[in-house]
Amino acid sequence: xxxxxxxxxxxxxxxxxxxxxxxxxxxxxxQLRYVGLIDVISFRAAVQLHQWIGVVxxxxxxxxxxxYLFTDKITVYHPELNPRKHFLGSLRQVLYYGYGMFKxxxxxxxITAYAKFNPVQSMLYQIVMLLLVPxxxxxxxxxxxxxxxxxxxxxxxxxxxxxxxxxxxFIFFVSYVLIHPYLGTLGATRLAQYKAMWTGYExxxxxxxxxxxxxxxxxxx
Numbered sequence: 658x659x660x661x662x663x664x665x666x667x668x669x670x671x672x673x674x675x676x677x678x679x680x681x682x683x684x685x686x687x688q689l690r691y692v693g694l695i696d697v698i699s700f701r702a703a704v705q706l707h708q709w710i711g712v713v714x715x716x717x718x719x720x721x722x723x724x725y726l727f728t729d730k731i732t733v734y735h736p737e738l739n740p741r742k743h744f745l746g747s748l749r750q751v752l753y754y755g756y757g758m759f760k761x762x763x764x765x766x767x768i769t770a771y772a773k774f775n776p777v778q779s780m781l782y783q784i785v786m787l788l789l790v791p792x793x794x795x796x797x798x799x800x801x802x803x804x805x806x807x808x809x810x811x812x813x814x815x816x817x818x819x820x821x822x823x824x825x826x827f828i829f830f831v832s833y834v835l836i837h838p839y840l841g842t843l844g845a846t847r848l849a850q851y852k853a854m855w856t857g858y859e860x861x862x863x864x865x866x867x868x869x870x871x872x873x874x875x876x877x878x
Contacts, residue, residue: 660858663773665730671721672854678714682707683831690824708801715794721786732771734779746776758843768859785833789826796823 664672685707688695698706725731749765754777758764766775774782796819799806803816810819844850845860853859 659861661768661770661861662857663768663770663859664853664857666857667720667724668730669854669857671717671724674717675714675721678710678717679830680834681710682714683827683834685710686827711794711797711801718786718790718794730771733773734783743776743780747780750775750777763862768861773859789829793823793826793830796820796826 684697685703688697688703689700689707692700697703725734746766753762753765764775766772799810799813799819800816800823803810810816813819813822841850842848844853845862849860
């Protein structure tokens, strides 16, 4: 078993703050949505906790964004801008997840320090982090003080529209949180990716090869 350093300390800290924060946001959000049916804490406490955790998550997101924009780690999401190669890589990855993985075929993606995401992960994470998360934060801010942001709320069609968008993305994140633990077991071993989010090093099979022209080749240890 070989190891590749794929998760720097700032990324690991961001990940766990984000994970705990989103779980708490989901739990408090459920209580706010179903007032009277779920009363773990008082309604007022749930509102305040939801708001303060939201502030922490927004700050955490900005730290994540700055880290990737102002370091060479941005290549984790864009190893190379080649649409044809990305499409073919995504197709191979989908075939692996849907069929090859169950036959014991090797993963077509070769993890390196600068290409830790396969093409499918890269595309989905960008949609989540650069589209859904900002929209969720923005709609949450509008709902936090509807009077103060009344002009923007009306521009988007009123409170009901803003709230519906917020709830729909909330449902997506609930599904994501439920599925994510399973996806974390798809590494070289069932716990390899979980360990990597604590140590930074991901364990890979001995026959795992790093492309010679990969910028992450030097990341192995």
